[in-house]
Amino acid sequence: MRFGVIIRCKFLACAIxxxxxxxxxVAFAQExxxxxxxxxxxxxxxxxxxxEIILAGGWVGLAIIFVLVGLSLTAxxxxxxxxxxIRRSALMPPGLGDQVRASLAAGRLxxxxxxxxxxxxxxxxxxxxxxxxxxxxxxxxxxxAEDALAEQAARLFRKIEYLSVIGNIAPMVGLLGTVVxxxxxxxxxxxxxxxxxxGQLAEGIYQALVTTVGGLIVAxxxxxxxxxLRNWVDQLVAESAYVVQHALAPLKRLRSELPDQKSPExxxxxx
Numbered sequence: 001m002r003f004g005v006i007i008r009c010k011f012l013a014c015a016i017x018x019x020x021x022x023x024x025x026v027a028f029a030q031e032x033x034x035x036x037x038x039x040x041x042x043x044x045x046x047x048x049x050x051x052e053i054i055l056a057g058g059w060v061g062l063a064i065i066f067v068l069v070g071l072s073l074t075a076x077x078x079x080x081x082x083x084x085x086i087r088r089s090a091l092m093p094p095g096l097g098d099q100v101r102a103s104l105a106a107g108r109l110x111x112x113x114x115x116x117x118x119x120x121x122x123x124x125x126x127x128x129x130x131x132x133x134x135x136x137x138x139x140x141x142x143x144x145a146e147d148a149l150a151e152q153a154a155r156l157f158r159k160i161e162y163l164s165v166i167g168n169i170a171p172m173v174g175l176l177g178t179v180v181x182x183x184x185x186x187x188x189x190x191x192x193x194x195x196x197x198x199g200q201l202a203e204g205i206y207q208a209l210v211t212t213v214g215g216l217i218v219a220x221x222x223x224x225x226x227x228x229l230r231n232w233v234d235q236l237v238a239e240s241a242y243v244v245q246h247a248l249a250p251l252k253r254l255r256s257e258l259p260d261q262k263s264p265e266x267x268x269x270x271x
């Protein structure tokens with residue numbers, strides 16, 4: 001827990017430093033690109049830095065930016081939390097599959113149960129569900145293991161689905177801020193009976209577009225992280241299926257020793 005707090009503090013400090021560096025670089029680039037005899041926006045009283053543009057957007061733009069900041073922090077937390085929990089060592093502890101296979105080959109089911117319960121994880125959950133149907137034969141064990149693995153895979157996919165939700169919501173939130181800003185900009189033109197110049201109209205438009213940029217900045221990394229984590233979950237689930245099949249393979253050889261090995265009779269054919 002303490003390690004997670006330290007990581008979050010370092011992440012916040014790096015974000016603040018990058019923000020300040022970005023503002024400085026943008027201001028320097030704007031000054032360098034100005035032709036001779038043209039004054040900068042700061043000298044004309046217009047917003048110069050990105051932060052000033054956000055504040056110039058009014059309470060609507062500021063509220064939208066706060067929502068986007070909240071979404072970005074949530075996405076960053078989810079990515080960090082998933083990287084810590086969706087790991088091969090956390091889902092499939094090293095040596096557990098080989099230990100279960102050796103115990104099953106020796107017929108020591110109590111050791112298998114003890115080993116799985118001492119290491120709660122995806123692999124142990126699937127193995128315990130499969131071994132819970134051992135009296136029904138190998139087909140019942142295999143079916144129970146497949147169902148348990150499918151349930152765990154769905155749980156992991158639901159866990160990372162929130163990143164996709166954030167990636168889809170953020171652009172719409174930014175577009176909402178842009179539409180509201182455009183309405184306010186054209187309302188100013190209408191209130192002045194067209195007296196507002198093109199410069200004032202352009203100022204309101206580019207301030208409104210800031211929220212769209214913010215929404216895309218939040219959405220692109222969120223969707224990228226979702227795609228990477230989805231592929232990672234697919235790979236881990238496939239590896240878990242192989243480990244389960246390898247660990248439970250001795251049950252095939254012990255099939256004749258299981259209490260009930262009779263297959264259910266097929267239903268009668270009608271007609």
